[in-house]
Amino acid sequence: MATGVVTRREPVTEPERGTGPQWHPAHRIIFRFGFLVVGIGMAGTWLLHTLLRTAGLPPETVNSVARWAALSPLSDWIGARVFGAEIDYTITGSGDTAAKWVGVFTLVLVAVPITAAWTVLDRRRTDYRRLAGAFRLLLRFALVSALMLYGMIKVLPTQMSFNLERLVEPFGHMSPMAVLWAQSSLSAPYEIALGAAEVTAALLLILPRTAGLGSVLAVLVGLQVLLVNLTFDVPVKLFAMQVLLYATILAAPELARIVRAVLGTAVPARPAETLLDSPRGNRRLLIAQALLGMWILAASIAEAYDGWHTYGSARPTSPLYGIWNVTEYTRDGEPVPALVDFTTQDSGLPVPTERFRRIIFDIPQGMTVQRLDDSLVSFPARVDTEQRMITLSRDTEHQWQLARFDYVRPQRDQLILTGTLGGKPVRMRLDLVDLAQFPAVARGFHWVQATPYYR
Template sequence: MVEPSVPAERWHPITRVLFRFGFVYLGVGTAGQWLVLALLRTFGAPHEWVVATWKWWALYPLNDWVAERVFGIETALSYAETGSGDTVAHWVSTFTWLVVSVLIAAVWSVLDRRRWEYVRLHGWLRLVVRFALVASLLLYGVIKVLPSQMTFALYRLVQPFGDMSPMSVLWSQTAASEPYEIVLGCAEVAAALLLLVPVTSTAGAVLAVVALAQVFLVNLAYDVPVKIFSFHLLVLAALLLVPEARRLAAAFAGKAVLARKAPPLLPSTRGTWALVAGQGLLGLWLVIATVMEGWDAWHLYGNAREKSPLYGIWNVTEYSIAGQAIPALVSTEPQPASPNLASERLRRIIFDTQHGIHVQRMDDSLLSLPATVDPDGRTVTVTRDLQGQWKLADLTFERPTPERLLLVGQLAGRSVRMHLELVSLDRFRQLNRGFHWVQEAPYLL
């Protein structure tokens, strides 16, 4: 059975040109890319595949040519995953996609100038945009609901506030209140779930715009390196609301609003039902896979992670190198960026996770180093790299009492001996202040 044809609309020429540009740039270059990458990730594709897919979707090698010829960038662009979405490669790729989209839209407008509307193609664009938003909002929402994006870290308790970057301040502020982080994630997850269902997709888009506007604002205000990504997410969510603008305005004005009727994306009833079923299965897969991914992250490096066997903040009370005691002299001069740990005294060692330690030097600067603690062999192994190929320290430990620790061994090729004392976490206001319904005055200490 074939659905009756819907009377063709007559779009304004400018609307048609803008749609062609938006379809290429936002549909293919942005939403399509994110959806494919999300599917590769959730289906467990090798990390190299994900990186290679993004590299070619970033229009490599054209992107490299633009970087060199247009922007004068002489070094090769890096497409490696660094956790930043604002790398040089990202910025150049954004520019390249903009130019390519303009050119394709221009050629498309000439070749297809007799086409009056793109109603059905617009429906497909909305479908891809919806699921790209669902995949992104689900991921970022779940890792807040199961806190693993902003996590509590012990070393923040002894890091001077002035040494923290704006992004570190934002991360620490959010991690300081787990319920607050969870509520932020719930808003993103709710928007994603509403976007999954066509009849609630408008409500989901409204909630997504509110949530993503806040995300984009803090990314700008705190210099978080996902400005390009969050801006485009916000644009995609707003794009879904453009056809609904008049209906939304009427609804907010308290007027009755009729449901918008969109033509089917496929001409047959059987095809339409198959598409609906496919959307349901895809949505269900994204939800299940993302929750599983978030659960693993929560237990691996989130707030549910296993703690180090020596968990705590340890003050170094005595320190000797090659049998010579090194006095605890607090330094006001900044230490070299690449420290020679073999010849300087340490102030604190923070054991938090099972995969690393933080070393605080006498000027209060912090070093993050990969490390493993073997409670059975009573050893602490510190390396310079995550692969453990460059060993920095090989120490044995004794713990005569729960509050005292002795570390002895080799550090940067020299014999060291350290006596450490555990700092009580109850002394930190951030942990002992608690919650109060009644307060006679603001507590700003």
């Protein structure tokens, strides 16, 4: 009868689970601070905001979460006492509001004592390799959601959609951001290419095997976005810096490997990151990452498609679409000369004594007037094709009406408006401008050019 020796397996303690060298104390402190600020405060709240939005929660709920993430009311107090600014959380489309900047400042301040307490309470831990893996995973999917969102609204041209009024607005009247938007919207392939780079980086970041390549591409994309935001004064500078920071942290090991390879140093294969102990757990985590990535992709496509057909390049156009020159203008039966009336420029509203240079119909729910000084002012408008009536209002519900015109279109390129403006009878004759006269939209693409076409 064979006999065996029974051995007792000693339990593995936490310090013995680490396979690498101990982290330097300064390294550990920097990681704790970075995990709190960049991981939880920035990437974590952005990803939470994205998931709530794509899950279909009401905008009010999503905005309340964003306000909570900005550490209100502490940030309100800091804004008032430190910066002398009243914090307003109204959604304006700008990512560089005082609330955003003060929120980041408050986050950094709050993270300092928490990092100090964490350092004291967890001073015996020698490394945070497992938590660092979770940190990178969080950054990856925050980056996936950001790149997918901004990339998809370029692939389906929405972010920089073409506005008809830009063809007649003087270049000097446009802001740097308007110039950037106008030139990008004139070339759909260019805008699509920008978006395709962002979407490609996002897709590569979904799975760990391709995440390294995706992070490097994300750095290049993030640099380009931050550059144009800074140089054209686009109010998404703060978030662009955060996106570039996420990408740089993820790409740092890959960039170091690239540098070593360029210098001729042998670069071994990078070991796969595993967050869990069991192979089954890691497989399930990988499936969860793929599913989350597909969810973000599907939600981004749906959101971009809806925006593309609502306010992007596939949006509906006005029944009177076009740029119309005002060739005749009468008030009370008397012709109004084409002279600038400087007494009406401060009101921002059209008055019957002011003659217009052009009227622009672009989107169905609006109308833009170009004054004789070339300034533009837009109003909510409704074109009733059955009654052949145009209603111009202060509000989109048309409860505060400014003017009402009956219109006839004797020819395709001619429009007659008769009605009241400011309580006075007004009649206008409009002639449609041929858009082919604008090289910006009519020039097209040429492989062969005898001379540069520059005018």
